[in-house]
Amino acid sequence: RKEVEQDPGPFNVPEGATVAFNCTYSNSASQSFFWYRQDCRKEPKLLMSVYSSGNEDGRFTAQLNRASQYISLLIRDSKLSDSATYLCVVTLLLYSGAGSYQLTFGKGTKLSVIP
Amino acid sequence: NAGVTQTPKFQVLKTGQSMTLQCAQDMNHEYMSWYRQDPGMGLRLIHYSVGAGITDQGEVPNGYNVSRSTTEDFPLRLLSAAPSQTSVYFCASSYLQRGGQYNEQFFGPGTRLTVL
Numbered sequence: 001r002k003e004v005e006q007d008p009g010p011f012n013v014p015e016g017a018t019v020a021f022n023c024t025y026s027n028s029a030s031q032s033f034f035w036y037r038q039d040c041r042k043e044p045k046l047l048m049s050v051y052s053s054g055n056e057d058g059r060f061t062a063q064l065n066r067a068s069q070y071i072s073l074l075i076r077d078s079k080l081s082d083s084a085t086y087l088c089v090v091t092l093l094l095y096s097g098a099g100s101y102q103l104t105f106g107k108g109t110k111l112s113v114i115p
Numbered sequence: 116n117a118g119v120t121q122t123p124k125f126q127v128l129k130t131g132q133s134m135t136l137q138c139a140q141d142m143n144h145e146y147m148s149w150y151r152q153d154p155g156m157g158l159r160l161i162h163y164s165v166g167a168g169i170t171d172q173g174e175v176p177n178g179y180n181v182s183r184s185t186t187e188d189f190p191l192r193l194l195s196a197a198p199s200q201t202s203v204y205f206c207a208s209s210y211l212q213r214g215g216q217y218n219e220q221f222f223g224p225g226t227r228l229t230v231l
Contacts, residue, residue: 004157008155041225042224042225043205043222043223043224043225044158044205044222045222046219046220087157087158093212101212102160102173103158103160103220104157105150105157105158105159106157107155107156107157108157
């Protein structure tokens with residue numbers, strides 16, 4: 001089983017639609033969870049962290065289910081500017097003293113929002 | 116602040132050539148890392164550093180060397196380029212994680228490398 005798995009898409013949705021992305025991870029010791037956004041031919045940028053209690057940032061809602069090792073991202077009222085690839089990221093702390101941690105990236109889910 | 120900068124933006128090499136990809140950050144981050152991104156693959160960690168003079172291998176270190184003589188700079192050296200190293204390379208930096216608190220990684224704009 002791959003460490004972090006995402007549906008690659010593409011997801012083609014009309015403006016105003018609600019779309020959800022899922023991500024599963026294999027290492028139960030994983031500590032932190034994030035969604036990054038990557039625009040075409042650009043660098044990844046942090047979109048939001050994912051907390052066990054769930055968290056919301058405007059039109060974006062992230063959820064974590066540790067028991068099922070599953071993370072989700074919900075985008076409401078999609079905008080053209082939301083078109084990008086969304087990367088699921090999981091971290092594992094390697095050495096607490098040195099602050100060294102391992103990030104594992106999913107391959108990303110491509111979203112295209114259509115006018 | 117310029118953030119994380121990378122040079123060059125594009126590079127074409129012939130098999131067997133060596134070169135150094137440059138990465139610099141002006142945020143005084145202790146942690147720096149190099150990733151490669153290939154079509155259909157996630158970002159994969161090549162090497163990382165938790166401070167000046169300290170480096171370690173990531174998931175795919177073979178064929179690459181790094182050094183960290185200053186906090187600001189973290190160059191990646193390709194020893195003898197191979198077509199399999201054709202990829203987009205991203206450098207990233209962050210503060211060290213302390214007390215279990217993850218710190219956001221900031222990525223540079225990337226270097227697109229083609230090895231013929």
